[in-house]
Amino acid sequence: MFIKEYIKDIFRAVKSLLTGMNRTGYYFVRPREIITEQYPDNRDTLVLAERFRGEVVMPHDEKNKHACTGCTACELACPNGTIKIITKFDISPEGKKKKALDTFIYHLELCTMCNLCVVACPTDAIKMAQNFEHSVYDRTRLTKKLNNPGSKIREGIE
Amino acid sequence: MFSLEGITNSIQEWLFATFNPTVALLIQFAIVILLAITLFAVLGLVLVLMERKVAARMQIRLGPNRVGPQGMFQTTADTLKLIMKEGLTPDGADKFLFNLAPYIVMIVAMLLLAPIAFAKGFQIWDINIGVLYVTAISSLAVIGILMAGWASNNKYSMLGAMRSGAQIVSYELSAGLSIITIVVLTGSLQISEIVASQQNGWWLFKGHIPAIIAFVIFIIAVTAETNRAPFDLAEAESELTAGFHTEYSGMKFALFFLAEYINIFIVCAIGATLFLGGWMPLHIGSWEGFNRIMDYIPSVVWFFGKTFFLIFLIMWFRWTFPRLRIDQLLNLEWKYLLPISLFNLLLVTVIAILGWHF
Numbered sequence: 316m317f318i319k320e321y322i323k324d325i326f327r328a329v330k331s332l333l334t335g336m337n338r339t340g341y342y343f344v345r346p347r348e349i350i351t352e353q354y355p356d357n358r359d360t361l362v363l364a365e366r367f368r369g370e371v372v373m374p375h376d377e378k379n380k381h382a383c384t385g386c387t388a389c390e391l392a393c394p395n396g397t398i399k400i401i402t403k404f405d406i407s408p409e410g411k412k413k414k415a416l417d418t419f420i421y422h423l424e425l426c427t428m429c430n431l432c433v434v435a436c437p438t439d440a441i442k443m444a445q446n447f448e449h450s451v452y453d454r455t456r457l458t459k460k461l462n463n464p465g466s467k468i469r470e471g472i473e
Numbered sequence: 474m475f476s477l478e479g480i481t482n483s484i485q486e487w488l489f490a491t492f493n494p495t496v497a498l499l500i501q502f503a504i505v506i507l508l509a510i511t512l513f514a515v516l517g518l519v520l521v522l523m524e525r526k527v528a529a530r531m532q533i534r535l536g537p538n539r540v541g542p543q544g545m546f547q548t549t550a551d552t553l554k555l556i557m558k559e560g561l562t563p564d565g566a567d568k569f570l571f572n573l574a575p576y577i578v579m580i581v582a583m584l585l586l587a588p589i590a591f592a593k594g595f596q597i598w599d600i601n602i603g604v605l606y607v608t609a610i611s612s613l614a615v616i617g618i619l620m621a622g623w624a625s626n627n628k629y630s631m632l633g634a635m636r637s638g639a640q641i642v643s644y645e646l647s648a649g650l651s652i653i654t655i656v657v658l659t660g661s662l663q664i665s666e667i668v669a670s671q672q673n674g675w676w677l678f679k680g681h682i683p684a685i686i687a688f689v690i691f692i693i694a695v696t697a698e699t700n701r702a703p704f705d706l707a708e709a710e711s712e713l714t715a716g717f718h719t720e721y722s723g724m725k726f727a728l729f730f731l732a733e734y735i736n737i738f739i740v741c742a743i744g745a746t747l748f749l750g751g752w753m754p755l756h757i758g759s760w761e762g763f764n765r766i767m768d769y770i771p772s773v774v775w776f777f778g779k780t781f782f783l784i785f786l787i788m789w790f791r792w793t794f795p796r797l798r799i800d801q802l803l804n805l806e807w808k809y810l811l812p813i814s815l816f817n818l819l820l821v822t823v824i825a826i827l828g829w830h831f
Contacts, residue, residue, distance in 0.1 A: 325809065335794060339789065343531050
């Protein structure tokens with residue numbers, strides 16, 4: 316019946332509006348829920364979301380060894396040419412030639428923090444760090460070398 | 474007990490004793506104008522800050538908190554900035570109407586202050602058609618808005634003003650009808666009599682469910698009339714930049730902004746007077762002791778408390794609901810609010826004739 320539908324409509328509308336007002340009212344009376352970080356003031360106690368992505372880094376262990384094989388999977392995965400990998404050939408003790416990483420060049424100024432390189436990496440050699448204070452006075456300082464000088468690939472990683 | 478009535482009476486006696494009646498009347502006009510402008514300035518500062526704080530809390534943010542303690546002086550700083558800005562008039566604009574429009578909007582808001590009872594015996598003009606006066610004058614605001622939109626020579630302004638016109642004309646109807654429900658119950662258009670009739674309880678409680686329905690419709694309609702979200706199609710930042718005041722800058726823009734907040738205050742004051750008893754303290758039937766205790770709170774506190782409660786309600790709407798499309802807006806008015814309020818008026822008339830209300 317028309318009138319029945321009409322009244323039902325009104326009740327449904329009022330109910331959905333009250334649901335919304337309940338949510339905003341909930342936040343209004345609970346200041347503890349506020350998620351604003353007063354950034355420069357609380358720099359030491361800043362809490363960042365786990366999913367926040369600031370820049371690509373390559374973790375090195377205490378013997379200055381990384382896990383990058385120089386396979387260029389990240390370079391291929393990168394949508395805007397942020398990563399450039401230069402490889403070299405190591406001579407193993409048995410006299411065999413083996414492809415290895417020479418320089419991992421990372422253009423921070425081009426990076427969109429899309430995380431595709433980290434996903435593509437077969438050996439988990441790179442990961443996303445949470446540092447976001449990237450401003451520098453010279454543009455060239457945004458082009459970074461991610462592998463430390465003299466670092467080597469960790470044993471057992473192919 | 475603190476009361477503003479005594480102060481006003483003694484000032485009037487002193488003025489009439491010292492000067493001749495004409496001069497005394499002129500001095501009274503000057504005092505009233507001064508008080509009205511002060512109220513406007515203070516309300517503008519307080520309401521804008523309140524809006525920003527309420528919005529922030531509802532969106533889990535902090536809001537302004539840098540200028541002064543808890544950001545108290547933020548709006549003062551903003552006003553200073555606006556005063557110092559240049560008030561540009563675009564080349565293609567109709568210069569006279571463009572500059573006139575903000576003052577029309579402001580003057581309409583000022584005229585609306587006249588019949589409002591701020592406290593017991595503290596009223597500028599207790600006109601015997603107070604409620605009619607308010608509904609009549611408040612629809613004049615649309616002229617200022619249309620003027621601003623047309624004179625700006627800008628498509629956004631024109632569209633915003635046209636939308637605002639359509640909106641205000643349609644929502645006047647249901648706002649008027651819900652005001653009439655209370656007029657039917659009271660039997661008077663005079664604000665002081667409407668307040669006096671709520672001596673033993675507010676109409677919201679005395680008038681049963683029809684009064685509550687009328688109250689809800691009134692709040693929805695005045696939200697639309699003051700062009701506030703979810704009915705802010707006249708401004709609609711995402712579609713029309715700023716609607717009818719796109720081309721305004723500096724203090725002229727500030728006047729539009731101020732008029733918006735003053736209008737909110739006034740419609741909420743009218744709502745508080747009609748449904749929540751104006752300055753009348755919360756009285757429950759014949760509970761003598763309870764009523765006596767409530768009387769100790771000054772009437773001005775009651776009035777502003779109720780008004781600010783309604784303002785908070787309207788802000789709550791704004792920061793919860795999404796904006797309506799123009800067709801949805803007119804649907805809501807003509808298919809829902811208007812038939813319901815007409816039927817509601819019929820019900821209230823039956824209640825009033827048969828004397829079923831308390």
